Amino acid sequence: METNGTILRTKEYKRWRSDLQRGARRLTRYSRFCAWAERRRTESFKNTRFYCRFWVLLALAYLLGYFLTRDYYHGWYGVLCTFFDVSVFNGIRADWSLVWKIGKLLLQLGGILLIVFSVITLFKKGIKAKYFEFVYYGQSAGYMENQHSVCCTGPPGAGKTSLGGDMAVCVARRRWEDLKYEYHTRKRRIRTCIQMGMTEELEKFKAIEESYLFFKRRERCYIPCLATTLGMRVCGRYAYKANNKFFLQMQRVPEYCVIFDDESGSTKGANTSSTVNDNVADFYRYVRHYGDFMIIMTEQGDDGAGKYIRKCLDNTIYCKMQKWILKPGFLLRLDNRLRARLIRLEETGKYKPRFNTFVYYFDAIVRTIGYRQISYRNMGNVEHDDGALKGKEGTYILPSRLIYDYDDRSYRFTYKALDLPLELEGWERLTLRAEDDLRNYSVVRESPRNAENEKAV
Numbered sequence: 001m002e003t004n005g006t007i008l009r010t011k012e013y014k015r016w017r018s019d020l021q022r023g024a025r026r027l028t029r030y031s032r033f034c035a036w037a038e039r040r041r042t043e044s045f046k047n048t049r050f051y052c053r054f055w056v057l058l059a060l061a062y063l064l065g066y067f068l069t070r071d072y073y074h075g076w077y078g079v080l081c082t083f084f085d086v087s088v089f090n091g092i093r094a095d096w097s098l099v100w101k102i103g104k105l106l107l108q109l110g111g112i113l114l115i116v117f118s119v120i121t122l123f124k125k126g127i128k129a130k131y132f133e134f135v136y137y138g139q140s141a142g143y144m145e146n147q148h149s150v151c152c153t154g155p156p157g158a159g160k161t162s163l164g165g166d167m168a169v170c171v172a173r174r175r176w177e178d179l180k181y182e183y184h185t186r187k188r189r190i191r192t193c194i195q196m197g198m199t200e201e202l203e204k205f206k207a208i209e210e211s212y213l214f215f216k217r218r219e220r221c222y223i224p225c226l227a228t229t230l231g232m233r234v235c236g237r238y239a240y241k242a243n244n245k246f247f248l249q250m251q252r253v254p255e256y257c258v259i260f261d262d263e264s265g266s267t268k269g270a271n272t273s274s275t276v277n278d279n280v281a282d283f284y285r286y287v288r289h290y291g292d293f294m295i296i297m298t299e300q301g302d303d304g305a306g307k308y309i310r311k312c313l314d315n316t317i318y319c320k321m322q323k324w325i326l327k328p329g330f331l332l333r334l335d336n337r338l339r340a341r342l343i344r345l346e347e348t349g350k351y352k353p354r355f356n357t358f359v360y361y362f363d364a365i366v367r368t369i370g371y372r373q374i375s376y377r378n379m380g381n382v383e384h385d386d387g388a389l390k391g392k393e394g395t396y397i398l399p400s401r402l403i404y405d406y407d408d409r410s411y412r413f414t415y416k417a418l419d420l421p422l423e424l425e426g427w428e429r430l431t432l433r434a435e436d437d438l439r440n441y442s443v444v445r446e447s448p449r450n451a452e453n454e455k456a457v
Contacts, residue, residue, distance in 0.1 A: 024197065030357075034361070036437070037361035037365065042368075043401075044053060044400050045398035045403035048129055048371070049130075052125045052126050052129040052326070057185065068324050074164045079422060127289075131303040134300050136399065139420075140166070141170075146316075149295045149297075150167070150313065150316075150317065151298070151310075151313050151315075152296070152297070153301055154300075157322070158320060158322060159374040161298050161320035162402055163398065165228075165262075165406060166398055168258050169226065169403060169404050172224070175294065176256070177214055178227060181216070182208050182256075187205070189201070211254035213253055215419070227240040227257055227260070228259075228262070229241075229264075230406060230410040231406060232260070233406070234405070236405045240257075244267060247283050248279050259295045260295070261295060263298060265304035267299075268309060269304060270305065280308070297309075301457070307383070316379040316381070318376060318377045319374055319375075319376050322372050322374040322377040324372065324373075325371050325373045328366055328370065328433070335362060338358075338363075341359075342356060343360045349382050361395050367401070370400040371395060371399055371400055374396040375394075375395050376394060376396060377391070377393045378390060378391065386402060
């Protein structure tokens with residue numbers, strides 16, 4: 001015991017204990033920072049408000065400083081004009097009154113420009129951000145109010161999957177509330193329905209009850225009333241998996257379910273119009289009757305899906321393009337500098353784990369600031385020439401970081417050459433040889449008749 005007491009009193013032990021405690025505190029702070037950053041990288045609205053609030057406060061601070069430093073005797077001189085004193089130059093022979101007038105004029109002009117810039121900053125980065133947030137919530141509440149089947153089309157990167165997924169999540173939330181309301185109101189009317197012999201109402205309640213209990217038991221793990229053909233996650237909960245058994249009527253779909261079919265033309269394209277299974281065509285025809293379902297699809301073109309689908313659509317939304325608005329330009333420039341420094345440190349062997357973590361989360365948080373603006377045009381039902389929605393153009397506003405998680409490379413494991421080794425050849429000349437001509441390799445699928453003719457020859 002005396003030996004242990006002697007060791008505990010040594011400077012080396014005290015220094016070691018101090019270093020250990022300091023390291024534990026640093027590790028705790030590091031863990032707290034990672035947990036905080038992990039939460040903030042999913043909060044697009046909060047990050048945008050915080051960023052815009054900074055610029056608003058900066059503009060207000062300048063305006064306050066401008067008014068506090070105003071010279072009420074001589075007029076508007078600007079921020080520094082009150083403290084500008086030319087009496088220190090009395091020993092120099094010059095017409096300082098003219099210099100003072102010119103300087104006062106320049107300061108006044110500069111003050112006016114800064115005032116204008118401050119007001120523009122306040123409106124652009126403060127009020128506009130809040131306006132877009134209100135627009136999004138109003139827009140999401142009005143998704144598919146009088147519709148049951150919608151298809152979002154457009155080129156790759158135009159925002160059709162982002163828009164379709166956002167619509168699916170928001171509509172599924174509304175449908176879940178509708179299902180709960182229907183279940184709880186009908187549940188209290190069972191005795192009345194039995195006494196009055198309302199058999200049809202009892203049958204409706206049975207289907208609603210089964211769907212409600214199915215979703216309710218799995219509500220902690222899965223999103224109620226949402227089935228998708230690609231993996232989607234909202235606040236840690238996954239969507240249900242939708243497959244072709246839904247459309248073939250080989251698997252029962254719960255009542256009030258929202259089905260999000262991404263790239264629907266890959267399995268139900270225009271080439272299936274004449275050979276489609278009757279159950280699939282009936283599913284789209286009677287989508288509202290079977291279970292009051294809602295279908296949201298995405299496809300590259302308005303003619304990519306089969307005709308039996310196109311004629312049942314309420315609307316086809318052509319997404320033209322999407323752009324990032326309210327982009328944090330200053331933070332993006334800083335982020336590019338940090339990323340360049342990280343790459344330089346990694347390639348020179350100077351690994352800094354905390355710096356790498358900071359850059360990773362900083363980049364992730366910065367890219368959640370702002371909104372996506374998707375320009376669209378309503379095509380209506382493309383099988384008909386009329387319609388109230390046809391020709392209407394506008395923009396959809398989505399948060400920069402979507403309210404759901406999905407992999408924008410969901411189909412990468414279906415790439416046929418995924419397991420092949422990387423064997424790329426480099427160019428050695430500017431002209432083409434015969435073996436380099438792409439026309440020598442056809443990308444058209446050969447028909448059996450052509451193959452038989454070639455063999456016969």
